[in-house]
Amino acid sequence: MDEDEDYEELVRILAPFRAMHIETGPVVLSDEYVKMIEEVEAAPENQSGADKTWIEESEREFLEYFARVREDNPD
Helix, strand or coil, rough: CCHHHHHHHHHHHHHHHHHHHCCCCCCCCCCHHHHHHCCCCHHHHHHCCCHHHHHHHHHHHHHHHHHHHHHHHCC
């Protein structure tokens, strides 16, 4: 079976699931969960003006890593 046939089979298998109507509604968060969110948001490192250069460094390292992986595995 080639890739196109694999894809078509996958689309066929998933079709009934894509047609399903799934009820969704508002997400209800527990008081405990909301309290944990508030604690994280209140942390000094999450305040406006806090040093967040580590995010840029992490993203750069992430992109460099996956660029190397792609070079080693072109497919």
